Amino acid sequence: MTDVAIQRPPVSAAPLAFGLAVRDMKGITKRNLLRIVRTPQLLFMTLVQPTIILLLFRYVLGGAIHVPGVNYVDYVIPGIFLEAVLIGGMTTALALATDLQAGMIDRFRSLPMTRSAFLVGRTLADLCRAVLALLFIICLGLLVGFRFHNSLGACLGGTALIIGFGYAFTWVYAAIGLAVKDPQTAQMTSILPMFILFFASSALVPVATMPGWLQPFAHNQPASVTIDAVRALFEGGPVYHDLWQAVIWCIGMFVVFLAISLNLYRKVTV
Amino acid sequence: MDAAIEVERVSKRFGTTLALDDVSLEVESGRVLALLGPNGAGKTTLVRILTTLLQPDSGRARVAGFDVGKDAKTIRTMIGLAGQYATVDELLTGRENLELVGLLYHLEKIEYQRRASEALERMTLVDAGDKPVKTYSGGMRRRLDLAASLIGRPPILFLDEPTTGLDPRTRNDLWALIEELVTEGTTVLLTTQIMEEAEHLANQIVVMDNGRVVAHGTADELKDHLGGNVLEVRVTHSSDLEKATTLVTDLASTRPRLDPDLKQISFPIEGGASVLIAVGRALEDGGIEIEDLGIRRPSLDDVFLSLTGHAAVSQSESSSSSAGVAHD
Numbered sequence: 348m349t350d351v352a353i354q355r356p357p358v359s360a361a362p363l364a365f366g367l368a369v370r371d372m373k374g375i376t377k378r379n380l381l382r383i384v385r386t387p388q389l390l391f392m393t394l395v396q397p398t399i400i401l402l403l404f405r406y407v408l409g410g411a412i413h414v415p416g417v418n419y420v421d422y423v424i425p426g427i428f429l430e431a432v433l434i435g436g437m438t439t440a441l442a443l444a445t446d447l448q449a450g451m452i453d454r455f456r457s458l459p460m461t462r463s464a465f466l467v468g469r470t471l472a473d474l475c476r477a478v479l480a481l482l483f484i485i486c487l488g489l490l491v492g493f494r495f496h497n498s499l500g501a502c503l504g505g506t507a508l509i510i511g512f513g514y515a516f517t518w519v520y521a522a523i524g525l526a527v528k529d530p531q532t533a534q535m536t537s538i539l540p541m542f543i544l545f546f547a548s549s550a551l552v553p554v555a556t557m558p559g560w561l562q563p564f565a566h567n568q569p570a571s572v573t574i575d576a577v578r579a580l581f582e583g584g585p586v587y588h589d590l591w592q593a594v595i596w597c598i599g600m601f602v603v604f605l606a607i608s609l610n611l612y613r614k615v616t617v
Numbered sequence: 618m619d620a621a622i623e624v625e626r627v628s629k630r631f632g633t634t635l636a637l638d639d640v641s642l643e644v645e646s647g648r649v650l651a652l653l654g655p656n657g658a659g660k661t662t663l664v665r666i667l668t669t670l671l672q673p674d675s676g677r678a679r680v681a682g683f684d685v686g687k688d689a690k691t692i693r694t695m696i697g698l699a700g701q702y703a704t705v706d707e708l709l710t711g712r713e714n715l716e717l718v719g720l721l722y723h724l725e726k727i728e729y730q731r732r733a734s735e736a737l738e739r740m741t742l743v744d745a746g747d748k749p750v751k752t753y754s755g756g757m758r759r760r761l762d763l764a765a766s767l768i769g770r771p772p773i774l775f776l777d778e779p780t781t782g783l784d785p786r787t788r789n790d791l792w793a794l795i796e797e798l799v800t801e802g803t804t805v806l807l808t809t810q811i812m813e814e815a816e817h818l819a820n821q822i823v824v825m826d827n828g829r830v831v832a833h834g835t836a837d838e839l840k841d842h843l844g845g846n847v848l849e850v851r852v853t854h855s856s857d858l859e860k861a862t863t864l865v866t867d868l869a870s871t872r873p874r875l876d877p878d879l880k881q882i883s884f885p886i887e888g889g890a891s892v893l894i895a896v897g898r899a900l901e902d903g904g905i906e907i908e909d910l911g912i913r914r915p916s917l918d919d920v921f922l923s924l925t926g927h928a929a930v931s932q933s934e935s936s937s938s939s940a941g942v943a944h945d
Contacts, residue, residue, distance in 0.1 A: 375721075378706065378709065381713065454700065457670060
């Protein structure tokens, strides 16, 4: 055994470190995917809520809501797609708080692994689950009468935007999980931003029907602009204004909450 | 010999609590040091600092010659940590847990697979290796946790209360495993609330209380420090206990220790038989029926009590203030 052979010049250290970081991330992602697959009941429950909302607004309340110029089923369902992704993301906060309480985070932080890989691995596994949830709810939407009316490219773009928004928002949940540290509190706390963004938005009814004081928020908040952009991509209509805003929101949320989460992860103690 | 772990005047504060107050200690390479103390003594805080999970407010801590602040990354390649809670993933199998930790130590796949199999064998978990950890017993979890901390073959091992909550037999098995590691040259720092564990495993014992080091030495040195022996009186009727304590207090150099459950009073004594006779006479004159009276070597329990004024074992925390201290 020659220790000297292991020494590498500093030039190759950066790509080496990057390669190791990717490997760490894959390992953590695999661990979290195994956890998701082995708790099918949790996976199932994250599908039940958007299913109920979808059926509620399609069949119970949908008949009473009239949005001029569009079929209500085509109006409401893009928003429910986004909600399906957001509701599943709440498990990120829950899972991180659980890992923290169980001491798993202590173990991982005491290993020579890349620290950011733990959180990236977590969010990537949750992203896989979100895509699964989205596919399920799209099928359900098609089943109850929702139709795509735009080009394939635009529809795929809209789907990608939902996924991008969901992934960016996963980092909000990650920050919540690491900040509140307790699984139950994490779950309850995560509901708040999700509810506010989903209900005070253009997801279910046009913002113009809301009281004046609520309109500026409801009109400009990230979920509304994203849903408006997605709706335009799926159904046609002017898209660029909302699309740019949505993309900027996604990037902004991702960058800010990634930084907050990494900082919390470095310092967190039970 | 080189010091594997050096702690110099380390302090750490959480809000208004001083978790560590000017703590200094050293562990020589290849030796075992036990941090002994009750809950809240600061043992875990010190372990968290040494395993780079926490930064000290002041002072210096070095592991394998590296500073915990500046060289945290290097230290993480050289240490293993087995936590107070068995930190293994419930939903993964034992093997998956070990392989993941091996991967995160940046071992090659073929190498971590081989080490995981070896570790399962060593910890007698071969049959359970491919079952999810949630089906494991407490002892199996601890063994897996220990195995996980060993996958990277770290020269320095931190064990935070490795046997808390285990039954005596499982505890003995785990002790044997730890002893084996030590003979292979691993440096171990372990925390414990159990005197017997410190005495059994450690070369050096550091007694901690309220964030401070209150004593330091081998088990024998600590016992000698107490000087002499311990006198024990067991009364027949627990109603006599208080009166008996008052009677013997004049003959004791320190406050006698009371155990209502065992109806027992004990205190360190300097002399031998003469004190025994004096105590016997005093109690007889007081009309107290004695079930047992005798002299024994001090235990680490006695040492701990005399150093801190309360017992180390925290099962009776509700009554830890004054008398009524449980005896092990």
